[in-house]
């Protein structure tokens with residue numbers, strides 16, 4: 001009695017009951033054993049780790065997580081405040097315009 005030769009490509013064996021399942025099976029079709037999920041996310045995890053390396057330095061130079069949190073909160077507040085003007089760029093144009101008008105008004109009044 002020779003060993004049964006099974007092409008294992010695209011298959012996996014249940015560690016509990018040795019039933020051969022499809023490679024993408026999540027649970028054993030025979031006993032219902034949950035298969036461990038292959039660490040496919042490993043490369044992704046690595047990318048996040050590498051990306052975080054530089055960003056951790058940035059957080060440090062900001063003064064820590066609380067500082068970063070504060071910046072984000074400030075940005076949120078700033079964006080809300082500048083919304084009526086149509087964003088930061090438009091707000092800057094409005095600022096310059098009003099400054100100019102104020103300047104001209106002061107010139108008219110003889111304050112300059």
Ligand SMILES: [Zn+2]
Pocket residue numbers: 014015016017018019028029030031032033
């Ligand atoms: Zn099984």
